[in-house]
Amino acid sequence: MASEVGICNKALSRLGIDQLIESLDDPNSRARQCKLHYAETRDEVLADFPWNFAQSVVALSPVSGVEVPGWGYVYRYPTDCLQAHVVTDEVGARVPVGAAWLSCDVWNYDAQFPVDARMPFRVMADPVTSGAKILVTDVEAAYLWFTKRVTEPNQMPVLFRSALAWKLASEIALGVKADGRLHQNAIEKYILTVSQGQAHSLNEERPDRPRVSPSIAARR
Numbered sequence: 001m002a003s004e005v006g007i008c009n010k011a012l013s014r015l016g017i018d019q020l021i022e023s024l025d026d027p028n029s030r031a032r033q034c035k036l037h038y039a040e041t042r043d044e045v046l047a048d049f050p051w052n053f054a055q056s057v058v059a060l061s062p063v064s065g066v067e068v069p070g071w072g073y074v075y076r077y078p079t080d081c082l083q084a085h086v087v088t089d090e091v092g093a094r095v096p097v098g099a100a101w102l103s104c105d106v107w108n109y110d111a112q113f114p115v116d117a118r119m120p121f122r123v124m125a126d127p128v129t130s131g132a133k134i135l136v137t138d139v140e141a142a143y144l145w146f147t148k149r150v151t152e153p154n155q156m157p158v159l160f161r162s163a164l165a166w167k168l169a170s171e172i173a174l175g176v177k178a179d180g181r182l183h184q185n186a187i188e189k190y191i192l193t194v195s196q197g198q199a200h201s202l203n204e205e206r207p208d209r210p211r212v213s214p215s216i217a218a219r220r
Contacts, residue, residue, distance in 0.1 A: 002153035002161060008034035010165040014189070015173055015182050033172040041168045045160070046147055047082045049194060052201045053157055054082075056148040057092075060135060066128055068136045075142060077123060077133035083147040087121040087137050159197035166190035 009020040012030055021028070024035040046054050060075035068074055077084075121137035135144065150156060156164070170186035173179060 002156065004038060004153060007153060007161055007165050008038060008168065010162075011168040011172065012176070014165060014169045014186065015177055015179075017176065030172075030176055033175040034168070036175075037168060037171040041171050042151070042164055043082055043149060045164050045167050045194075046150060049198050049201070050083070050085060050147055051157075051160060051197070052204050053155060053160070054147050054150050055145070056080075057143055057145045060087075060142045060144050063126070063134055066126070066134065068124070068134075071122070071136035072138040073136065073140060073142065075135045075137070075144075077135050078144065078146065078148075080149045081144070081146045082149050084121070084123055084135065084144055085147070086145040087119045087135070087139055088143050088145065089119075089139050090141060090143065092143065157197070157200070159193065159200055163190055163193040163197055166193055 005021060005023060008024065008031075011034070012020055017030065019028075019030065021031045021034065024031055024038070058078055060078075063074045063076050066074045119137055119139045119142070121135055121139075121142075123133055123135050126132035126134045135142075153161065166186050166189045170183050170190060173183035173186055
């Protein structure tokens with residue numbers, strides 16, 4: 001079974017270190033470096049790309065007593081959100097980038113016009129509650145599509161865990177080896193592994209095709 005310690009040991013082995021750890025609380029510099037960097041590095045890798053396994057949607061909770069000039073609604077920013085992507089109403093979003101198509105048949109002319117289905121929004125600091133964040137938009141009863149914080153290694157695909165191990169290796173290389181070459185090599189391996197993971201993630205979805213008006217379809 002996958003574990004945080006297992007990912008850390010993979011990072012250490014990729015730096016040529018064969019003295020592995022049994023716990024992040026082990027009394028040695030290897031464990032201390034892994035514990036120092038693991039959580040933030042995991043969140044960075046999650047936010048680098050909208051990995052399918054970490055995508056979620058939630059009905060946003062309104063914030064009372066806070067108004068932001070120019071925006072109609074104020075919502076609480078989800079605590080497990082690492083990257084906000086799209087705000088929608090209850091109709092939802094069928095494509096990640098919010099692309100939509102509007103078919104029109106006017107004056108015997110058939111056409112399809114691209115329509116931006118993404119709703120404007122902004123993430124900002126809560127002016128009332130210190131340390132909290134809010135999301136403002138003009139959408140009533142809004143939903144947020146976002147990358148969530150996934151902490152359980154068994155929920156992470158193999159390629160993600162491999163990318164995380166390379167990224168972690170780049171973060172701890174200078175602390176445990178003081179070798180800039182190992183640091184740079186780990187970064188390059190991370191970029192390569194993320195691109196492989198992205199391709200695998202994209203292969204697990206099939207976006208909608210642009211709709212074709214009935215009159216155009218009849219001519220085919």
